[in-house]
Amino acid sequence: MELSVGDVMTRGVIYVLPGESINRVAEIMRKNDIDSVIVMDKGKGVGMVTDTDIIVKVVAEGKNPGTVAVRDIMTSPLLMITPEKDIDEATNLMKENDVKRLVVTQDNNIVGIITVFDLISVEPAIHTLIKEHSEWNITDISSPAGTISGICEGCGNYSENLMNLNGRLLCEDCIKE
Secondary structure, eight states, X not given: OOOBHHHHSEESOOEEOTTSBHHHHHHHHHHHTOSEEEEEETTEEEEEEEHHHHIIIIITTTOOTTTOBHHHHOBOSOOEEOTTSBHHXXXXXXXXXXXXXXXXXXXXXXXXXXXXXXXXXXXXXXXXXXXXXXXXXXXXXXOOTTOEEEEOTTTOOEEEEEEEETXXXXXXXXXXX
16 A cells, blocks of 8 residues: 555644745744744745745845735745655655645645655555565465454453354363363
């Protein structure tokens, strides 16, 4: 089963309006411990401002963040992806466009954001699962038809072959006792 964008994205986004000052955006970022905001105009996502945009386009150029408007430094248009897409597609789209964030949309509504950090956070788990699965050396892990798998009500251990004894699901060891 592949991981989808919706599985790893950050749900909900914080947005600002195009006319807001960069000072205000920086305050919002600090208060919410985030590094980017979506720019919305008339209910539509029209751009994004990141902490890097503020550093490069305002601070490094000696501009006054109290007088620079969001619309003057935002990155536009937004790069978008839908939640059902595979995370590999998100990774490739980021790489092809040299960006670290994609806006996640569903039915033309912004529902989240996926970042390289979101992708990195799942990467170690994926490698661990692949490594463990390759060590199993099992061709078929399904239970035979009619068997019950779950937690034994006697010992509390997981079993692939529970049996019903007097209304309790027990493993083979507990049934022998």
